[in-house]
Amino acid sequence: RAKQEGRRGIRVFDTELQSEVRRGAALEQELREALRKDEFVVFYQPQMDLASGKIRGYEALVRWERPDAGIVQPMEFIPVAESTGLIHEVGERVLQRACQDAATWLDGGTVAVNLSPAQIRAEGVVERIARILGETGLPPERLEIEVPESVLLGQAPDALANLDALKALGVRIAMDDFGTGYSSLAYLTRFPFDKIKIDRSFVAQLSEDAGVATIIASIIGLGRSLSVDITAEGVETQEQMTMLRAAGCRTVQGFLFGAPSREIKEPVAGSEEPVIQEG
Numbered sequence: 001r002a003k004q005e006g007r008r009g010i011r012v013f014d015t016e017l018q019s020e021v022r023r024g025a026a027l028e029q030e031l032r033e034a035l036r037k038d039e040f041v042v043f044y045q046p047q048m049d050l051a052s053g054k055i056r057g058y059e060a061l062v063r064w065e066r067p068d069a070g071i072v073q074p075m076e077f078i079p080v081a082e083s084t085g086l087i088h089e090v091g092e093r094v095l096q097r098a099c100q101d102a103a104t105w106l107d108g109g110t111v112a113v114n115l116s117p118a119q120i121r122a123e124g125v126v127e128r129i130a131r132i133l134g135e136t137g138l139p140p141e142r143l144e145i146e147v148p149e150s151v152l153l154g155q156a157p158d159a160l161a162n163l164d165a166l167k168a169l170g171v172r173i174a175m176d177d178f179g180t181g182y183s184s185l186a187y188l189t190r191f192p193f194d195k196i197k198i199d200r201s202f203v204a205q206l207s208e209d210a211g212v213a214t215i216i217a218s219i220i221g222l223g224r225s226l227s228v229d230i231t232a233e234g235v236e237t238q239e240q241m242t243m244l245r246a247a248g249c250r251t252v253q254g255f256l257f258g259a260p261s262r263e264i265k266e267p268v269a270g271s272e273e274p275v276i277q278e279g
């Protein structure tokens with residue numbers, strides 16, 4: 001009987017797996033179609049300087065606008081785009097659009113674009129980004145590339161070489177979702193990031209958990225001693241903002257300051273004060 005149940009268990013698993021594979025295959029076709037019809041759009045979320053209260057830049061966040069089904073969030077299609085290799089084309093569209101839009105923001109400011117690990121490892125990615133910058137006229141220092149820390153997992157020589165080359169171009173590099181992976185601190189010694197983004201799961205626990213507040217304060221201190229800019233993600237409450245400010249955090253992003261939207265909220269403030277510290 002146990003054997004029978006075991007077998008049935010395996011069959012159930014197989015069926016689920018099969019239907020998941022089918023769904024994935026269907027989605028892949030739909031994503032190809034969406035690329036053909038140009039249905040990917042870019043939303044922008046403001047990044048605010050806490051000291052001045054001014055917007056210093058925006059993060060570009062992709063959405064899929066389906067004519068019948070409305071807006072599809074990235075979590076629902078980025079994983080399939082990644083596993084099918086379509087992320088390269090989707091990502092290139094996002095870069096193109098984001099740089100084009102940012103070039104029109106009157107007073108400058110940065111646009112932060114997320115790149116998947118496969119994109120940052122890809123051959124020719126540096127040349128493609130350089131070409132997009134040239135075509136859109138966006139100065140390299142106004143583009144910030146956000147990569148998850150897992151990009152540096154293992155030896156990752158390609159990722160490192162490409163990040164170095166991008167940095168040499170003048171593009172800024174940010175480590176996204178800091179604190180969600182393993183041995184986060186070790187990655188900081190491997191690559192000179194310009195910015196660290198503290199993951200919103202930390203920010204969410206800020207008011208309830210004194211330990212988390214201590215961790216955040218030490219990340220901010222570390223950032224300062226390494227001359228790395230720190231942005232806290234997912235700031236939703238006044239209390240979180242107050243605590244982050246007290247801990248020395250300079251840049252914040254979250255629903256409290258604005259959700260991602262199709263149009264930018266307000267022009268970016270003039271860049272008379274540098275966003276990053278010297279060093």
Ligand code: C2E
Nearest residue numbers: 061062073074075094114115116234235236253254255260
């Ligand atoms: P991420 O890069 O960490 O982006 C921040 C996410 O947090 C966004 O979700 C944003 O809408 C959400 N968020 C911002 N403020 C708040 C807040 O105060 N509270 C809460 N609960 N959430 C907040 P979104 O747009 O759904 O994107 C999810 C993830 O999808 C991104 O996480 C990023 O990893 C990925 N992604 C988005 N656009 C792209 C893209 O163009 N290319 C690639 N490769 N990945 C992308």
Ligand code: MG
Nearest residue numbers: 073074075260
């Ligand atoms: Mg979302």
Ligand code: MG
Nearest residue numbers: 059114146176
């Ligand atoms: Mg990001």
Ligand code: MG
Nearest residue numbers: 176177197233
């Ligand atoms: Mg993030």
